[in-house]
Amino acid sequence: MADLQGWIERDVASVWHGFTQMGAYANNHPVIVERAEGRELxxxxxxxxxxxxxxxxxxxxxxxxxxLDQAIRDQLDRVAHTTMLGNGNRVVIELAEALxxxxxxxxxxxxxxxxxxxxxxxxxKIAFQYWTNQGVRSRTSYLAFSGAYHxxxxxxxAIGDGGFGTDIFDPLRFPVVRTPSLGEPGAVQAAIETIATxxxxxxxxxxxxxxxxxxGMAMHDPEAVQAIAKAAQDNDVLVxxxxxxxxxGRTGTLFATDQCPGVQPDMMVLGxxxxxxxxxxxxxxxSQRVWEAFIGEDLSERTFYHGHSYSGNALGAAVALRHLELLEEWNVLANVTERAEQFRQLLSTQVGPLAGVAQIRQRGLMIGIELSAPEDGLRWGRKVSAACVDRGVLIRPLGDVIVIMAPLTTTSAEVETIVGAVAESVSEVCGQ
Ligand SMILES: Cc1ncc(COP(=O)(O)O)c(C=O)c1O
Incomplete structure (x- = not known):
């Protein structure tokens, strides 16, 4: 059996990792996972x-x-995958009904x-065809936000806002109408006006x-989402x-939209x-409104001509179905609320006051700790993450934002371990 260095060499020789400079990969102390137990790799x-x-x-x-393991085994005894194109699959129907x-x-x-x-x-694509199916040819653009990633x-x-080295693809992006990120001062009003215009x-x-x-865990309030929903409705634009x-469950409710009373988007994307x-x-x-615009004669142009080989994979649907049940059976959202509060308190006392920490942003178990390096190029985010990994806590930064996104079942002791490792690592890298 090869040792860690041997595995890294085999990795570099045959695997291409996304968002990773492969020329430097081997020297950046990658973790080569073999197995896992609970929340530990x-x-x-x-x-x-x-x-x-x-x-x-x-x-x-x-x-x-x-x-979850058992749900996949049980489904394997039925069938692993069948096509969704023109035909159905029992467990996919059950998942859609449960969702x-x-x-x-x-x-x-x-x-x-x-x-x-x-x-x-x-x-x-559905949004575009929703309009063309109704004879409207002018609705070919999208409103998207600064900082967006999709x-x-x-x-x-194209809908996303670049960064992470993706600017190189700018010539391939189609133009969209861009408006400031909703957490910025004046952004909600600007978005409302841009929608109307x-x-x-x-x-x-x-x-x-x-x-x-x-x-980097940029945040805004439910009222901003409500204001966008209203502007969309007033101007007959899909959301x-x-x-x-x-x-x-990441934000404390099953969906973030659940925290925005009265808001029902026309479409939602889950993954x-x-x-x-x-x-x-x-x-x-x-939604029903969108769906209805696609109903027509067999083989007609109202059909959505789109689909992938593995869309609606039966093993994925089986585990997703059992996962939904477990979220409920284990009362997982209650743990999210408790652990989120614990993170908030520990981070504010142990990490917030440290030199080099500019801001801590949190909603539920989505947490971003923004570091403020005194000069460019210090790569504090990368270094703090590496120091956390040395302490047995796997972290991956977004630039100089340390992201903590612990599993929803994380225990109180694990929260203490994570915050302790982050506090020590920030002190070590950014000074006292
Ligand atoms: C908001 C959002 N949309 C879409 C995506 C893309 O998802 P995937 O990586 O599964 O393609 C991501 C990934 O981080 C995301 O954060």
Whole structure:
């Protein structure tokens, strides 16, 4: 059996990692996971790391949850995958039925995909065709926000706001109407005015409700989401809520939209936590209004001509269905509320006062600690994360924002471990 260095060499020789400079990968102390237990990852040498980023924001209940493992085994004894194109699958129907009463969308229909970006792509195409199906040809643009991130396919990149090295793709991005991030002063009013001015050319507004995760946990209030919903309604523009990151309990409620009374988006995008972090599954949720615009004669142009090979994968649907039940059975949201409060208190006493910490932003278990390096190029985010990994807590930063996105079942002791590791690491890197 190869040791860690041997595995890293084999990794570099055959695997290309996303968002990773492969020329430097081997020297950046990657963790090579072999297995996991609960919320701990175990590497090829037996070292343990608390998964404080929920494996890039997907893991909800933890790893190797007996009930979720069993759901996949049971489904394997039925069938692993069948196509959604023109045919159905029992467990996919059951999943859609179970999700329907939970999503804040009017009489929802679910178009499944495999990743968040693909589901965003579906939503923006559906919004465009929603209008053309009704003979409206002018609605070809979208309102999107500064700091937005919706994934890496060309369409979702276009709605997103660049950064993370993706500016190189600017020539491939289609133009959108961009308005400031809703947490900025005056941004809500600016967005309302922009919607009114551009209504006749807007197919939809695409919004990450309450938290723009990839922007470094940029946050805004429910009232901002309500104001956008009202402006959209007044100007007859569709609203798409991208809850790929915020969905399935991260913000303290099942969906962030649930914290915005009276708001029902025309479409919602789900991904990441939908399977508890087990399998690639995502969904575009369409309201009755949207759905109706696509109903017509067989083979007619009103059909949505779109679909992927693995859309609605049966194993993914089975684990997603069991995951929904467990969220309820284990009263997971109550733990999110308690652990979120514990994080808030410990971070404010142990991390907030440290030199180098500019701001701590938090909604539920989505947390961003913004560092303020005195000069560019110090790469504090990267260094603090590496120091956390040395202490057995897996963290991955967004620039100089330290992201903590602990699994929803994280215990009180684990919260203390995570905050302790972050506090020590920030002190070590940024000075006292
Ligand atoms: C809000 C949001 N939308 C979409 C995506 C893209 O999802 P995926 O990485 O599954 O394609 C992400 C990923 O971080 C996200 O945060």
């Amino acid at each position: 175990i590497d090829v040498e037996g070292n343990r790391y608390l998964d404080a980023i929920s494996s890039l924001w997907v893991t909800t209940l933890g790893h190797r949850v007996e009930e 329907a009463p939970l999503v804040p969308v009017d009489r929802p229909r679910f178009l499944f995909a495999s990743d968040g970006a693909a589901a965003v792509e579906q939503a923006i 994934g890496d396919t060309i369409g979702s990149l 551009n209504a006749s050319r807007l197919a939809a507004i695409v919004l990450e409700p309450l938290v723009q995760g990839a922007a 798409i809520h991208d809850e790929v990151a915020t969905g399935f 990441k936590g939908i399977t508890g972090g087990y399998l690639p599954l995502a969904a575009t949720v369409a």
